Amino acid sequence: MALEEQEKQSRINASTLQTEIHVPDQSLPAVSAGKNTSDKTLTAFGAAGIDIDRQNSRKNNEPSENKIDSAHSDSITGVDLDKSTNSKSPERRDTADNSYTLEQLKERNKQLERLSLLKRCEGVVMANYDWLDMPDYPDNAGIVYARRRRDAWIVSCVILFTIFLFGAFGYLPAWIAGSALGALFVLLSLWVDVVRDLLFTVPRYSELMQERRKLEFRALHHIRLLEGNDGLVWKFTDLSEYNAALAKPQYQAIMLQSRNKKLFRYLKRKAHIRLYLMLILEAEKAYSSLKTQYFEKHRELQARGVDDLPAKI
Known part of the structure; x- marks a missing residue:
């Protein structure tokens, strides 16, 4: 009887130890999952911040690029106007000649x-x-x-x-x-x-x-x-x-x-x-x-x- 009681007691202790051991084992994945979730959240926020910074930098650079493009287009337009003017100037007298009887x-x-x-x-x-x-x-x-x-x-x-x-x-x-x-x-x-x-x-x-x-x-x-x-x-x-x-x-x-x-x-x-x-x-x-x-x-x-x-x- 004593032996049986000792065996029961040992089984109870073993089950208790298993439960104690399993509880931390079950909690560890949760903790690790929480850490992973937090890391992923931080990574997502960091990526979002980087994207926001890039967008801001792009917005800041867009006016200068627009200015450069506008200046370039203006210069091209001016050159085209000059070319058109120079190309038309020799023809003015010819046009006038054609208009005479x-x-x-x-x-x-x-x-x-x-x-x-x-x-x-x-x-x-x-x-x-x-x-x-x-x-x-x-x-x-x-x-x-x-x-x-x-x-x-x-x-x-x-x-x-x-x-x-x-x-x-x-x-x-x-x-x-x-x-x-x-x-x-x-x-x-x-x-x-x-x-x-x-x-x-x-x-x-x-x-x-x-x-x-x-x-x-x-x-x-x-x-x-x-x-x-x-x-x-x-x-x-x-x-x-x-x-x-x-x-x-x-x-x-x-x-x-x-x-x-x-x-x-x-x-x-x-x-x-x-x-x-x-x-x-x-x-x-x-x-x-x-x-x-x-x-x-x-x-x-x-x-x-x-x-x-x-x-x-």
Whole structure:
């Protein structure tokens, strides 16, 4: 009996121990499950926080990106506008040309031809008419008279010197030889400018010829400046429409020499320089008529809304 009671008591103790042991075993999973649940909850909250931070950072970065995109789009739009403007600017005049009638286009082309002719012949207004006219140029009568006086002076000196020689060798009386020597001395003194200016005011032959050469050189130098390297008067050929006098043969000959760059072989005398001056005068008349006609037509076309100016002036 005692043994049975001890066995029962031992069984009860064993069951009690098992229950005590099983209770912690059952509680441990719960605790571990609770820990896992808390860890998962913390992980979920951390992930949610990270997602929230990322969303906030994205929201904060979105305005800058939007600004960059907007600025980039604006720059692209500006470039496109510039390209469109630049692409359209050369076509403006073509569009305007297409809007004109055939008669207006003819008038506009005629105006462009007039303007081009004005530019080519603008050198005519630079001519110095006093230098080309040479109003102080000694005339032929004055040259002939001065030459005669010079020849008479030379002959007189030779005669007086011959008389003096005959008297020195005894062929003539001494008083004749002395008188001839005195007269020769007086004539030779007239060669001095100071003495001659006291007695005479008429210029000498050498002075007149020097004045001629000076005026001719100045006129030819001025013509050389007017002509330049390309020539000038040959461009007046188209001006004959506005002045029929330019179609004369003598003027056409000068224009031909100017075109061939042989004009200065032709201009050798005053008559040639005067002919060149007359050509310049006739060309200036035609140039003035062309200029007046151009501006009158320009005002008329502007009033009608027609642009007669070239694309590049």
